[in-house]
Amino acid sequence: MMMIVAGQKEMQQLDRYTMEILGLPGVVLMENAGARVVEEIIASHSQNSDNNVVILAGGGNNGGDGFVVARKLVDLGWSPKLWLLTDLEKITGDAKCHLDVYLKRGLPLFTLKEMDVLPTHLEQADIIVDAMLGTGVKGAVREPMKTVIHMVNNRRNQASVLSVDIPTGVNSDDGRVVDEAIKATKTITFVCPKRGFFLQEGPNYVGEWKAVDISVPPSIAQTLHFKLPQVITESLITECIPSRPRNGHKGTFGHALVIGGSQAYVGAPVFTAKAVLHSGAGLVTLAIPESLYHTEANLFPEALFIPLSETDGHFSVRAIHELNPKLPTFRSVAVGPGMSRFQEGESWIKELFTALTNQPIVIDADGLYLLRNQLELLQQHQGPVILTPHPGEMATLVCKSVQEVEGNRLEIAQEFAVKYGVLLLLKGHRSVVATPDGELYINPLGHDALGKGGSGDVLTGLITSFLAQGALPKDALLAASYLHAKSGEEQAEILSHFGVMPEDILPE
Numbered sequence: 001m002m003m004i005v006a007g008q009k010e011m012q013q014l015d016r017y018t019m020e021i022l023g024l025p026g027v028v029l030m031e032n033a034g035a036r037v038v039e040e041i042i043a044s045h046s047q048n049s050d051n052n053v054v055i056l057a058g059g060g061n062n063g064g065d066g067f068v069v070a071r072k073l074v075d076l077g078w079s080p081k082l083w084l085l086t087d088l089e090k091i092t093g094d095a096k097c098h099l100d101v102y103l104k105r106g107l108p109l110f111t112l113k114e115m116d117v118l119p120t121h122l123e124q125a126d127i128i129v130d131a132m133l134g135t136g137v138k139g140a141v142r143e144p145m146k147t148v149i150h151m152v153n154n155r156r157n158q159a160s161v162l163s164v165d166i167p168t169g170v171n172s173d174d175g176r177v178v179d180e181a182i183k184a185t186k187t188i189t190f191v192c193p194k195r196g197f198f199l200q201e202g203p204n205y206v207g208e209w210k211a212v213d214i215s216v217p218p219s220i221a222q223t224l225h226f227k228l229p230q231v232i233t234e235s236l237i238t239e240c241i242p243s244r245p246r247n248g249h250k251g252t253f254g255h256a257l258v259i260g261g262s263q264a265y266v267g268a269p270v271f272t273a274k275a276v277l278h279s280g281a282g283l284v285t286l287a288i289p290e291s292l293y294h295t296e297a298n299l300f301p302e303a304l305f306i307p308l309s310e311t312d313g314h315f316s317v318r319a320i321h322e323l324n325p326k327l328p329t330f331r332s333v334a335v336g337p338g339m340s341r342f343q344e345g346e347s348w349i350k351e352l353f354t355a356l357t358n359q360p361i362v363i364d365a366d367g368l369y370l371l372r373n374q375l376e377l378l379q380q381h382q383g384p385v386i387l388t389p390h391p392g393e394m395a396t397l398v399c400k401s402v403q404e405v406e407g408n409r410l411e412i413a414q415e416f417a418v419k420y421g422v423l424l425l426l427k428g429h430r431s432v433v434a435t436p437d438g439e440l441y442i443n444p445l446g447h448d449a450l451g452k453g454g455s456g457d458v459l460t461g462l463i464t465s466f467l468a469q470g471a472l473p474k475d476a477l478l479a480a481s482y483l484h485a486k487s488g489e490e491q492a493e494i495l496s497h498f499g500v501m502p503e504d505i506l507p508e
Contacts, residue, residue, distance in 0.1 A: 067102050334362045361381065463476050
C-alpha cells in the first residue's frame with residue numbers, strides 16, 4: 001500500500017470529507033487520535049504507572065488530542081500531569097468536548113496560573129507529550145509556548161519527548177522552523193506523514209515518526225483527485241528490484257558502461273563500477289582517459305576497460321568517435337563520475353548524446369555541469385534520462401540559488417522533470433525523486449554518514465546496475481535511492497556516523 005505525504009490544506013480536506021461526507025464526527029476522530037498516541041506510549045515504555053508523564057496541551061485540536069491522552073492514561077492507572085497552556089475560555093469545539101469530559105471526572109489540570117511549577121514537573125518527567133500547536137504553525141511560536149519549548153528541549157536527553165501529529169513549531173507544509181520548535185524523540189502523526197517531516201529543518205525535529213490510523217481513510221486523497229508525493233517504503237522497493245533467475249548468467253544480468261574519470265579524480269568511476277557489480281549486473285566497462293588505465297585496472301580488475309583519447313588528463317572530443325562503435329553493446333550508461341570540467345566538455349557531451357541510441361543514461365557530477373547550457377539535449381535523447389544532482393548542481397541547472405532550491409525542493413524537482421521529460425533524483429537529507437509524469441517520491445532514509453566524496457558515485461552505480469538488469473527507470477531509481485540510504489544508515493551503526501566510507505556501503 002502506498003504511503004502519501006500531505007500538507008495542511010490536504011489534511012483539512014481529508015478530515016472534512018470524513019466528517020461531512022462519511023459522517024464520522026470530529027470528536028470521534030479526536031478520541032481515536034488520542035487512543036493511538038496512548039498505544040504508542042505503552043508500546044514504547046514499560047507498562048509501569050510510576051512513569052512520570054507530562055502532557056503539554058494547547059488550545060486547538062492538537063490540545064484536544066492531549067486531553068484524550070491524559071484521560072486514557074489515567075484509565076490505565078498512570079498519573080499524568082496535564083498542562084493547559086492557554087486560557088480555559090479559549091477552548092472550543094471538539095477540544096472543549098474532551099476537556100469538559102476530563103474536568104467532569106475531577107481529574108487534575110495545571111494551568112498558566114501555576115507556571116512556576118512546570119519546570120519541576122519537566123525536570124521529573126520520564127515522558128513529555130507535546131500536544132501544543134499541531135499543523136497550524138506558520139511563523140514564530142509565541143509565549144508561553146516559546147519558553148516551554150526551550151524547557152522541553154533542555155530535557156530531551158533525559159526524557160522521551162513524543163510529539164502529537166507534528167512537533168510544535170515545525171511548519172507542516174515546508175518544514176521551516178522560525179526561532180524555536182520541539183525536538184521530538186518520536187512523532188506520532190495521523191493518517192499520513194506531513195510534508196514538513198522531510199523538508200528544510202523538519203527532519204531535524206520530528207525524530208522517529210510513525211503514521212497511525214484514526215479512521216480517516218487515506219484513499220480519500222484519490223477520491224478528491226489529489227496528486228500527492230509518496231514515501232519510498234521497503235514494500236515499494238521490493239517490487240522495484242529486478243528479478244534474478246537462478247539459471248541466469250552474466251549476459252542475463254546486463255552490461256553497464258561507466259564513462260568518467262580525469263587526472264584529478266581517479267577513484268570516482270571505480271566506486272561507480274564497483275557498485276554496478278555489487279548490486280547484481282553481469283558486466284561493467286569503464287571508459288576512462290587512457291592515462292588512467294593502469295591505475296584503475298589495479299584498483300578494480302573485475303571491470304572491463306576502454307581507454308579513450310584525452311587532452312591534459314580529460315577526455316577529448318575524439319574519444320566519442322572511438323567509443324561510438326561499442327555503445328550498442330551496453331544496456332545502460334552512466335556519465336560523469338570523476339570526469340571534472342574541461343574546455344571541450346560541452347561539445348564532448350553533445351557528441352555523446354548524438355552517439356547514444358535509446359539506452360537509459362544516468363548523468364551525475366560534472367556531467368550535469370556540462371549540460372547546463374544545452375538542456376534541450378535531454379529532450380532529444382530517445383531513451384530514458386536520469387539526473388542525480390545535489391542541491392548545488394540543481395541550482396546550476398535551474399539558475400537559482402541553493403537556498404531557493406532547498407526552500408522549494410518538491411516544486412523545483414517536479415517542474416524540471418516534467419519540463420525536460422527526465423527522471424530526477426534531487427539528493428539531500430531527504431532525497432526527492434520526480435518523474436516526467438509529475439509524480440513525486442520522498443526517501444525517508446539517509447543521514448550525514450553518507451556525506452563523503454564517493455558516496456554519490458556509489459549511488460550512480462546502483463541506479464545504472466538496476467537499469468542494466470532490466471528494471472524500469474523509475475523502479476531502478478527508487479530502489480537505488482532507498483537501498484543506498486539504508487546501507488549508509490546500517491553501516492553507521494557499526495562504524496559511527498563519522499567513519500562510513502564509500503567502500504563500506506558496497507558490501508552492505
